[in-house]
Amino acid sequence: MEKYRRILITIMSLLVLSAVIAIIDISMNLQSGGKISFGSPQFGPGIGVVRIEGPIELSNQMGAVGLTANADAVVARLNDLERNGSVKAIVVRINSPGGTPAATQEIYQKIWKLRKKNIPIVASLGEIAASGGYYIASACNVIVSNHSTMTGSIGVIAHTPNLKRLFEKVGIDMTVIKTGRYKDMLAYYKDLTADERAIMQNMIDSTYNRFLKDVALGRNMDQTEIRPIADGRIFDGETALQLKLVDAVGTFEDAVDRARAMAKLSETSPVYDEMKSPFQQLFMGFESMMRGGNVIERSMGSIQQHPYGLEYRWMR
């Protein structure tokens, strides 16, 4: 009997050992913030991934699960990767129709600084990387686009509904008290005057020129090469390649491989992706369903929330 008792103690010890191993594995997973599997713990030099999903804004809007896609969060993630000694190259995964100029430029400038520090940066374009999405991609050393990615849409837009005639029909008068003649420029209850249109056009032209300049700088091209195709049109990945707007057609994995090659890392080097637990992914899916569409469709809807701003955004 004593022998069996000792065997049982051994079995229990093994159970405890397996619990300790499991805790160590899960803790390692937490500390690295990467997709580490129990079977293949990953350490050392690798690729950092930053994801830009949905409309690019500076506002601190949070999803139901607390995940943000605003420019500050992206810049913070890039700062983390910059400080992480294990990250030798960065892949920026972009799935965005664009956003506000300020937010887009914040991210562009951050990527550009990293590029100047000789950190290889590869942009991987997802379903859509148009307008501001492409603006950000242009800051990277290399752009890898999916064959069916909608990209391009280089341009600036500002829009507002004109409800003046509707208001007249319904009998609504707006009482406006303002300090200057242009204070209610682009207001929805009145027509845009010629002066106001000129002011807006100047502003848009200036923002557009900055867009063009930055894309030309990032792509190492002349502005005169880009201007003919920078009329707001979108391209698929293949056409964008022919127009030299992207460097290669491929998948996210291809972009990671490209980053590895640029950083002279082995094919098995780890990928430090943004941490998203299965629960977060599940709830993100639910959140998307509840809002009645995917991230991109939502971003189209959110245009209505910011009708007066200038935007680097592709419009349907």
Place this chain on the structure above:
Amino acid sequence: MIETLLSLRWTDYFLYVLVDPRSLYRHISQNDPKAFALSFTVPAAAAIVDILAASLFGNQTLFFFYKITYGWILLSIFYVLKNAVISTIMDASAQFQGMKGNAREMVCLINFSMFPQVFILPLTCIFVASGFAPVFFYIAVGLGLSVWSALVAIQGIAEMHRTNTGKAVFIFIFPYIVIWASLFFMTVLLFILMGGYLSS
């Protein structure tokens, strides 16, 4: 207490779960060493093992530390309460059939019968490490271990009431039928009530 621990006689309960569930009940009835308190270590161990095994899949956030501390306490309490409720209904079911009631020993038996379920952790570790359909095997092994636990409980009940396996199976299944049927009817009634409230 220390003498009992060093004697390793307490391991007999766990040994009998694995090799001879009928002897397990006989040992529980002898109550040497005291079985009741010891039996609650099994739901507590099963709770932590379940949390760890499930956490091996996918990336974990800092929420893991909450799960492994507060979550473990919560799940342990749930298992203990579940076992207490199930054991009580099983005991009532046995008494309805003219058998002698013994809720305390039934609780011990049901607690100890959970012991095979702790093997899910080392097996999950192996499946995840090998990377060979870990989720499938996690579910399959989990079901297998649950069946093993059920067999331990059924044999223990058969020994407790000196009855055949058929009646023991009925006693074992009865609480689950009662609970699920109650939950089903409660849900139906709740929906009817909600429908009535909204329409009136």
